[in-house]
Amino acid sequence: xxxxxxxxxxxxxxxxxxxxxxxxxxxxxxxxxxxxxxxxxxxxxxxxxxxxxxxxxxxxxxxxxxxxxxxxxxxxxxxxxxxxxxxxxxxxxxxxxxxxxxxxxxxxxxxxxxxxxxxxxxxxxxxxxxxxxxxxxxxxxxxxxxxxxxxxxxxxxxx
Numbered sequence: 001x002x003x004x005x006x007x008x009x010x011x012x013x014x015x016x017x018x019x020x021x022x023x024x025x026x027x028x029x030x031x032x033x034x035x036x037x038x039x040x041x042x043x044x045x046x047x048x049x050x051x052x053x054x055x056x057x058x059x060x061x062x063x064x065x066x067x068x069x070x071x072x073x074x075x076x077x078x079x080x081x082x083x084x085x086x087x088x089x090x091x092x093x094x095x096x097x098x099x100x101x102x103x104x105x106x107x108x109x110x111x112x113x114x115x116x117x118x119x120x121x122x123x124x125x126x127x128x129x130x131x132x133x134x135x136x137x138x139x140x141x142x143x144x145x146x147x148x149x150x151x152x153x154x155x156x157x158x159x
Contacts, residue, residue: 071125086125101149
C-alpha cells in the first residue's frame with residue numbers, strides 16, 4: 001500500500017511540474033513572441049507601403065534607424081538603378097544615394113581594427129547623410145561608431 005501512495009504522489013508531482021511548465025511556456029509566447037511578431041509584421045507592412053507608394057522594388061535591406069530622429073533606410077531598385085533611400089516618420093523621402101559604397105563586412109573589419117569587434121553594422125541616416133554605424137557595449141560604456149559609405153571614420157559617441 002505504501003508503494004501505491006508513493007506512485008500516486010510521484011504522479012501528482014510530475015503532473016504539477018508539467019502543468020507549470022506548460023503555463024510558463026504559454027505566458028512566454030504571449031509576452032515575448034507575439035509582440036515581436038507584431039513588430040516584425042508592422043515593419044514589413046510599412047516597408048511595403050513605402051515601396052508601393054514610391055514605385056520602388058525592395059533590394060533585401062530595410063532598417064529602422066532610431067537616432068535623434070527615426071528614419072527608415074532601404075536598399076531599393078528604381079528605374080533600373082540601385083539606391084539607398086531614407087524616409088522619415090511621416091513617410092516622406094528625405095534622402096537618396098546612388099553610387100558605390102563599401103560592403104558591411106569591410107566596414108565591420110575596419111571597426112574591429114580601429115576600435116572593437118562588433119556583431120553588426122547598419123546603414124543609417126545621420127546629419128543628412130547616409131553612413132554606416134556600429135554599436136559596441138561593455139560593462140561600463142556604450143560606443144557608437146560612424147563611418148562614411150566609403151569607409152572613412154566620421155565620429156563616435158561614448159555613453
